[in-house]
Amino acid sequence: MHEIRTVAVIGAGTMGHSLAQVFAQRGYRVWLNDVREEALPRAQSRIAANLGTEVELGLLEQGQKGGVLDRIRTTTRIEAACEDADFVIEAIVENQAAKKKMFSTLDNVCPPRTILASNTSFMDIFSFVETGRPDKVLITHWFAPPHIVPLVEVVRGPRTAQDTVDGVTALLIDVGKKPIVISKFLPGFVANRLQSALTAEMLFLLDNGYATAEDIDMATKASFGMRMPILGVVKKVDFAGVDQIQRSFGNGLYRSPPHRQHSETMDRLVSQGRLGVKSGQGFFDYGGRSPEEIMQETNVKLIRLREFLKKLGEL
DSSP: OOOOOEEEEEOOSTTHHHHHHHHHHTTOEEEEEOSOTTHHHHHHHHHHHHHHHHHHTTSSOHHHHHHHHHTEEEESOHHHHHTTOSEEEEOOOSOHHHHHHHHHHHHHHSOTTOEEEEOOSSOOGGGTOOOSOGGGEEEEEEOSSTTTOOEEEEEEOTTOOHHHHHHHHHHHHHTTOEEEEESSOOTTTTHHHHHHHHHHHHHHHHHTTSSOHHHHHHHHHTTHHHHHHHHTTTHHHHHHOHHHHHHHHTSSOOOOOOOOSOOHHHHHHHHTTOOBGGGTBSSSBOTTOOHHHHHHHHHHHHHHHHHHHHHHTOO
16 A cells, blocks of 8 residues: 555535645645635635634644645646545535546546545445546545544445555544444445434424424433433443343334425425525524634534543543
8 A cells, every 4th residue: 555645635615625624734745626716715714714723722833824734735727636646535516427527537637546535425436436446446424524523434335445445544543533434335324324313303303393493402412412422322222231222122112203305394494594504594593693603613612522522532
């Protein structure tokens, strides 16, 4: 397995700029590419703001900020971004035709040694992507914002080489992430499948008037959500007692909500233009604050929680 020194990130949007920051902060040379010229200075500005937050929290020295930014070069030319890349992450729109075309392009412009990864959150790229290096193609599914959230799901394809999986896993550990390896494609992978089950229950409770949004979130944060960073969902069964969970699992009193294609609550919110943080209102009203301000406040809390969990030895 060749040494990875240069990383290219394709797509400078919500995920892309943060991915570039992750690698640059660990000393890697980074190319950040986007077809939209205006996206690149915006991405640089977001990275600078992220680094400024880390300086304020004492996690980065002011003098290190410039070095990180200097290690990130930007370009609209994909050939320039990839000509010396050892590892490429595609973080473009979730569209099959776009991804198929992108991987074909990457296969043509990257050196033969380059590993090609997709940040897709749900697409089975292995069923439609065509390259001359299937042994070097895999999924690395990051979570927003990547420079804060530790988990990365590494998904191997049917022809992905073990050396590729091992090399990418080692790389992710080196940049401070917590990778898990999924041995074959599964829609939703692991974390999103668990989140989807919770979302279905949440919408069932709201649509049927069992509880308010505020009460559901409090029930989450003040009970099992508080235990999750320490116990997870599997070890929690050990603590409750496997025999007890076995009995409750089979008692028949609980039924998962049936799969639905829509939610009355969400349909109503969307029709009212209440789209969440990006519109200032969703299930909750964010008091006229900008999305940037709201997200920055949340990012600071996430960073503090992450650092606390590190001290406890849980991350």
